[in-house]
Amino acid sequence: MQASFEEYVVTRGPTLLRFAYLLCGDRHLAEDLVQEVLVRAHRRWARIELDEPTAYLRTALVRAHLSWRRRRSSSEQVSADLPEPAAGPDFAERQAVRDELWTLLATLPKAQRTVLVLRYFEDLDVRQTAAVLGCKESTARVHAARGLAALRRNIRTTTIGETR
Amino acid sequence: MNLDEELRDTFRFRAASAPDGNTLLIAVRDRSHRADVRRRWFVVMAGLIAVATTVTVAAVRPFAAPAPQPPTTPGPTPTPTPSLPPGTVPIVLAAANISLPAFPFTPGWVPAGLGPRWTGIVGPEARLGYGYGGPKLLSLAVDTVPYDYDWEGSGQTTTAQIGKYSATVRHGTTDSGGPLFGVSWQIDDGRWLTVQSFEIPFTDTIQFARDLRPEPLSASEMPFTLALAPQGFALSLVDPYGLCLAPPTWPPQRRTSLGLCVSVSNNEYQFQPRVDTPVLMAGLVGLIQRGKSGLTLRLELADGRMLQVSTHDEYDTQQYVHISDADLERFVEGVTAR
Numbered sequence A: 001m002q003a004s005f006e007e008y009v010v011t012r013g014p015t016l017l018r019f020a021y022l023l024c025g026d027r028h029l030a031e032d033l034v035q036e037v038l039v040r041a042h043r044r045w046a047r048i049e050l051d052e053p054t055a056y057l058r059t060a061l062v063r064a065h066l067s068w069r070r071r072r073s074s075s076e077q078v079s080a081d082l083p084e085p086a087a088g089p090d091f092a093e094r095q096a097v098r099d100e101l102w103t104l105l106a107t108l109p110k111a112q113r114t115v116l117v118l119r120y121f122e123d124l125d126v127r128q129t130a131a132v133l134g135c136k137e138s139t140a141r142v143h144a145a146r147g148l149a150a151l152r153r154n155i156r157t158t159t160i161g162e163t164r
Numbered sequence B: 001m002n003l004d005e006e007l008r009d010t011f012r013f014r015a016a017s018a019p020d021g022n023t024l025l026i027a028v029r030d031r032s033h034r035a036d037v038r039r040r041w042f043v044v045m046a047g048l049i050a051v052a053t054t055v056t057v058a059a060v061r062p063f064a065a066p067a068p069q070p071p072t073t074p075g076p077t078p079t080p081t082p083s084l085p086p087g088t089v090p091i092v093l094a095a096a097n098i099s100l101p102a103f104p105f106t107p108g109w110v111p112a113g114l115g116p117r118w119t120g121i122v123g124p125e126a127r128l129g130y131g132y133g134g135p136k137l138l139s140l141a142v143d144t145v146p147y148d149y150d151w152e153g154s155g156q157t158t159t160a161q162i163g164k165y166s167a168t169v170r171h172g173t174t175d176s177g178g179p180l181f182g183v184s185w186q187i188d189d190g191r192w193l194t195v196q197s198f199e200i201p202f203t204d205t206i207q208f209a210r211d212l213r214p215e216p217l218s219a220s221e222m223p224f225t226l227a228l229a230p231q232g233f234a235l236s237l238v239d240p241y242g243l244c245l246a247p248p249t250w251p252p253q254r255r256t257s258l259g260l261c262v263s264v265s266n267n268e269y270q271f272q273p274r275v276d277t278p279v280l281m282a283g284l285v286g287l288i289q290r291g292k293s294g295l296t297l298r299l300e301l302a303d304g305r306m307l308q309v310s311t312h313d314e315y316d317t318q319q320y321v322h323i324s325d326a327d328l329e330r331f332v333e334g335v336t337a338r
Helices: A005-023 A027-043 A053-067 A091-105 A110-120 A126-133 A137-154 B005-016 B024-063 B203-208 B325-333
Strands: B093-095 B116-124 B125-131 B137-143 B157-162 B165-173 B179-186 B192-198 B224-226 B228-230 B234-239 B244-248 B260-265 B276-281 B284-291 B292-299 B306-310 B336-338
Touching: A005 A053, A005 A110, A005 B005, A005 B024, A027 A053, A053 A110, A091 A137, A091 B005, A110 A137, A110 B005, A126 A137, A137 B005, B093 B325, B116 B292, B137 B203, B157 B179, B157 B203, B165 B192, B179 B203, B192 B203, B192 B244, B203 B228, B224 B306, B260 B336, B276 B292, B276 B325, B292 B325, B306 B325, B306 B336, B325 B336
Parallel strands: none
Antiparallel strands: B093 B228, B116 B125, B116 B234, B125 B137, B137 B192, B157 B165, B165 B179, B179 B192, B224 B336, B234 B244, B244 B260, B260 B306, B276 B284, B284 B292, B292 B306
């Protein structure tokens, strides 16, 4: 393998895994996705690294994720293997909101969830999001609006309920 | 916290529990090696099969009857049937006979400073717009169902009187901080009218809505003409840049382009080496992208605009059409940009 590719995998791999995990909500599937996309990218690395490898791989991850049929049924529990809880009186409440949102995100169609991850985790605007998805800006906006509406409709936690 | 902040917080928090990537490089090396082995095996097998086929054909051909030649009559080229998604509708080209639908309402007054007018449809929804792509936008949608907004407002809604009807006004802010309004009301025959304005004062938005007359407005001109079109297909989308034609039996979609789409625009497109193949078609250079569910062809016109033909440019429908390479070229040859 080329040294530059290996260096990229070591330095940027964790970032790709975080992104993939948020897209699919499953650690094993995220690893599978990232590995497959990197293997494919390796064959064309000489060309990819000249441009913007991270943007390229982000797009490749999204498209691979959207086109994959679920290969395994995940039995992953939402609360498993989470970061160590921080102390504080609000933590339980904060954690309840995060848990509920995470659970609700899992019920959204893939495209809606993907748009929300791109918007709120990757901080992409509508134009960039549409480019990653390979769709029109209006379609990306619709996915975002519908995803957010579904979350608002179903959330039960008080703090968010107040902002409806 | 509001929902936006909660989502950012949730994603940040959950990202911390993603796999750490300590074994990623080893896994990628291993997978890459296995993929190489598999590829070499396929190459060897393909070579063996090719040799076997050549030998068999060479041995059989001297004794076989001459194969019948296909008729060379002009007209639609039979569509080959490679492995296509189930339910794919093959395109058969015929002389184009497309009449663009008139818009059912005519504005009596339009705010100053807007871009050119266009009319269109998105499935069953009729659209009238001004200033497509510009900072100031004004549009009117007419449909049998309430408008499904694709923007989030501030949460504030008010009411306004449009003639004898009471309208709901949705308030929001554009990306650049300007006013954003959605005014929606239902008329006596059950249809819903929705005026949306971007960067236009509220009083102007309301005046535009109040001065609408229920008289047909002739369709705006396409930026091209077509000599050929898929036989039996109907318009599924018309916008300022182009149109889509789809089998009339397909359920109408209000958000998605369906079927064979063609457009001429100033859109720039960046070459994507992973998926784009350079192509020369009808004397024009461009790029073609082929996928399991369809293709997207982009050709550069002499004036710098881009002609795009696609058979599936959205990933979230399961309705496909197929056009053969020969018919795609015939179709493109029949497009005349204005």
